[in-house]
Amino acid sequence: MIRTQQLAYRYGGGAELRFDDVEVPQGGVLLLRGASGSGKSTWLAMAAALLAPGAGEITVAGQSMRSLGKVAGDAWRARTIGFLPQKLHLSAALTVHGNLAMAQWAAGQSQDDGRIREALAALGIGELAARKPAQLSGGQAQRVALARAVLLQPKVILADEPTASLDDAAARQALALLQAAAQRHGATLVIATHDARVEANLDSQIGFQTVVIKRKQL
Amino acid sequence: MKTIAFAWRFLWSRPLSAGLNLLLLSLGLGSLSFVLLAGHQIDRAFERDLAGIDVVVGAKGSPMQLILSGVFHIDAPTGNVPLAAVKQLEQHPQVAQLIPLSLGDSYRGFRIVGSTPDYLTHYSAAFAQGGVWSAPMQAVIGAQVAAQTGLKVGDRFAGSHGLAGGGDSHGQTPYVVSGVLAPGGSVLDRLVLTALDSVWQVHEGHSALDADDRKLMEDEREVTLALIRYRTPLAAVTFPRFVNATTEMQAAAPALEITRLLKLIGVGTDVLRALAGVLLLTAGLSVFIALWSAVRERRADLALLRMLGAPPRKVAALLLCEALWLALLATLIGVLAGQELMAALAWFLQLDKSVLISGLAWPAELWSVPALAVAVALLSALLPAYEAYRANVFELLQSR
Numbered sequence: 001m002i003r004t005q006q007l008a009y010r011y012g013g014g015a016e017l018r019f020d021d022v023e024v025p026q027g028g029v030l031l032l033r034g035a036s037g038s039g040k041s042t043w044l045a046m047a048a049a050l051l052a053p054g055a056g057e058i059t060v061a062g063q064s065m066r067s068l069g070k071v072a073g074d075a076w077r078a079r080t081i082g083f084l085p086q087k088l089h090l091s092a093a094l095t096v097h098g099n100l101a102m103a104q105w106a107a108g109q110s111q112d113d114g115r116i117r118e119a120l121a122a123l124g125i126g127e128l129a130a131r132k133p134a135q136l137s138g139g140q141a142q143r144v145a146l147a148r149a150v151l152l153q154p155k156v157i158l159a160d161e162p163t164a165s166l167d168d169a170a171a172r173q174a175l176a177l178l179q180a181a182a183q184r185h186g187a188t189l190v191i192a193t194h195d196a197r198v199e200a201n202l203d204s205q206i207g208f209q210t211v212v213i214k215r216k217q218l
Numbered sequence: 219m220k221t222i223a224f225a226w227r228f229l230w231s232r233p234l235s236a237g238l239n240l241l242l243l244s245l246g247l248g249s250l251s252f253v254l255l256a257g258h259q260i261d262r263a264f265e266r267d268l269a270g271i272d273v274v275v276g277a278k279g280s281p282m283q284l285i286l287s288g289v290f291h292i293d294a295p296t297g298n299v300p301l302a303a304v305k306q307l308e309q310h311p312q313v314a315q316l317i318p319l320s321l322g323d324s325y326r327g328f329r330i331v332g333s334t335p336d337y338l339t340h341y342s343a344a345f346a347q348g349g350v351w352s353a354p355m356q357a358v359i360g361a362q363v364a365a366q367t368g369l370k371v372g373d374r375f376a377g378s379h380g381l382a383g384g385g386d387s388h389g390q391t392p393y394v395v396s397g398v399l400a401p402g403g404s405v406l407d408r409l410v411l412t413a414l415d416s417v418w419q420v421h422e423g424h425s426a427l428d429a430d431d432r433k434l435m436e437d438e439r440e441v442t443l444a445l446i447r448y449r450t451p452l453a454a455v456t457f458p459r460f461v462n463a464t465t466e467m468q469a470a471a472p473a474l475e476i477t478r479l480l481k482l483i484g485v486g487t488d489v490l491r492a493l494a495g496v497l498l499l500t501a502g503l504s505v506f507i508a509l510w511s512a513v514r515e516r517r518a519d520l521a522l523l524r525m526l527g528a529p530p531r532k533v534a535a536l537l538l539c540e541a542l543w544l545a546l547l548a549t550l551i552g553v554l555a556g557q558e559l560m561a562a563l564a565w566f567l568q569l570d571k572s573v574l575i576s577g578l579a580w581p582a583e584l585w586s587v588p589a590l591a592v593a594v595a596l597l598s599a600l601l602p603a604y605e606a607y608r609a610n611v612f613e614l615l616q617s618r
């Protein structure tokens with residue numbers, strides 16, 4: 001689960017960004033909506049223990065971000081967070097299989113080829129394992145990035161603008177995959193987006209809550 | 219996959235840049251390896267041939283020439299000295315051993331040296347075939363002479379006048395091969411050795427007019443020089459002065475002359491070393507630029523690794539490993555190239571019947587090549603690795 005209370009972030013110049021309180025149960029879906037620069041990425045970074053909250057509290061999967069040190073934060077993030085960035089950042093030097101192996105390496109886990117094959121097969125891209133990212137279509141590349149995000153069976157999946165630069169059909173498919181993957185792993189899904197299509201296309205059967213992030217500076 | 223395996227993949231994901239950096243680093247390390255190997259081999263060749271020779275006595279002239287001609291057999295001798303005068307020196311209380319050498323003829327470019335069996339013993343020569351001469355006009359040939367001329371025990375050959383080959387042939391006084399030396403790495407490998415009497419016999423038989431003339435020549439016999447070992451180290455102070463002041467001969471100390479020679483060669487090797495240093499510096503800069511731009515290009519990818527849970531030191535280690543791969547490959551290529559160049563030089567010098575050196579060697583100073591390679595690579599990678607270490611993941615993931 002994710003819970004925030006009077007969460008705020010202070011920038012270097014002294015400006016402060018405040019966020020509404022949120023409480024999402026484990027396995028729930030949270031949609032963070034807001035215009036570019038509204039603070040969505042700052043919220044995600046605090047949830048991933050990459051930024052320390054300036055004030056208030058954020059607890060993710062039972063862990064308070066305030067009490068996490070930098071070193072412990074890296075290990076916690078590896079165990080807990082799956083991240084799907086807007087720009088997919090698949091390494092061109094590695095195959096699809098290598099990109100997933102790299103996620104295991106980054107998390108300090110030994111390479112588990114069986115789990116990589118399973119993750120790729122679950123997203124219907126098992127046959128792409130030996131391909132390089134340059135040989136993939138946009139949709140295939142996004143599935144690979146999603147497979148990488150869920151590979152380590154995270155408790156929370158953070159997706160940053162997952163539908164940006166996708167057409168309507170591809171955006172619908174991407175969201176369906178994302179929700180299905182989160183459901184399969186029982187993970188809490190957080191989608192940060194400025195794209196109005198996301199809310200319209202999320203599976204209302206599953207249920208989600210939307211938080212609109214607005215810049216509220218003091 | 220381990221860090222080193224990922225580093226390898228990332229390194230070769232930019233093949234042109236990696237290849238050029240590898241080439242630059244290898245050139246620097248190869249030049250350095252060659253300079254180190256050449257210096258070591260030449261020093262060793264000199265040491266080997268000089269072992270146990272405290273002073274060389276011969277005709278007055280250039281002391282360096284006397285050493286080069288008498289010990290290394292790579293220059294013309296300064297002239298001849300009377301055998302009687304040399305024999306007198308042998309009785310000197312400071313002289314432990316005196317080996318006379320008589321030069322003047324050659325066989326197919328290899329010098330024929332008249333001496334005593336002590337000359338063979340001095341270099342601990344071992345025979346591959348046959349044995350030492352037992353009578354005049356028998357000869358022992360060095361391993362390189364045997365290899366290049368095909369002579370074997372029992373074969374006959376005639377020397378020719380002069381040291382360079384191509385002089386008048388002494389066809390009426392041929393030598394018989396009594397022994398072939400096993401390769402020893404010393405100057406003996408490229409010499410034809412015989413008794414002093416043989417050399418005299420060849421030349422006296424060649425130019426004596428009658429029996430009286432022959433008798434006169436026997437009284438006036440000469441040798442080219444004498445290699446002397448002192449009884450006591452103190453002799454180094456007084457003996458050369460004694461020879462230079464009281465005889466018509468000169469005494470040259472090989473240690474002094476070789477130090478002088480190596481100093482002259484040293485200027486050349488210093489220039490080569492400096493050149494290798496410049497190449498290494500250039501390579502270091504190039505590796506730095508390549509890694510720096512790789513970090514710039516892959517900033518967001520590296521940030522994503524942090525997002526996936528990699529601690530900063532792991533991301534920095536990835537870049538250091540890339541640099542270390544370059545260092546390892548460049549060391550292998552550089553040292554191999556240095557050894558190959560050295561082997562080529564050894565082959566050339568052997569053809570030239572000059573100082574004997576070998577291509578394959580690993581002197582202690584050669585360890586400085588991998589050490590330098592690692593140092594250059596690590597120094598070049600330090601700043602890019604630090605940049606990756608302190609990367610602001612949040613900012614990088616925001617910038618699109």
